[in-house]
């Protein structure tokens with residue numbers, strides 16, 4: 546099975562994890578980046594920019610990824626929880642995949658270890674695109690759990 550990791554990361558926790566997975570399992574990895582970067586000031590990003598995007602369901606422009614995702618059977622989607630669910634650049638990405646035939650497996654992490662965030666994320670992702678199959682990956686797990694989860698198939 547051919548898979549690719551697609552991730553979003555603001556303060557680089559997700560980036561660091563994904564880079565270790567990429568190195569160990571040799572899976573191609575691409576980063577989702579907002580075309581206009583979020584403020585480097587955490588409070589401005591969290592309480593102004595990200596909050597407004599989520600409340601108004603604004604999909605920010607992201608930098609082009611230039612990948613034909615239909616060449617992959619599975620997209621392993623990694624992101625930090627923002628405001629109890631996925632960050633809005635993830636929504637932009639999902640909406641760009643209108644004819645994707647494979648499966649998207651969801652790997653999320655957050656500051657507070659509240660599994661409800663994974664439930665919210667899966668539910669909110671499904672609402673974005675009913676034609677895509679989303680599967681639960683891991684929530685707030687370490688590198689070893691990810692390697693075990695991802696190397697099997």
Ligand SMILES: Cc1cc2nc3c(=O)[nH]c(=O)nc-3n(C[C@H](O)[C@H](O)[C@H](O)COP(=O)(O)O)c2cc1C
Pocket residue numbers: 553554555556557558559560590591592595596624625626627628629630654655656657658
């Ligand atoms: C805009 C924003 C919103 C966040 N919302 C939550 C939240 O609702 N619950 C939580 O536990 N952590 C929240 N966090 C913390 C991040 O999920 C956590 O620090 C994550 O590991 C960051 O990953 P990153 O370094 O890859 O960006 C938020 C962080 C930001 C910047």
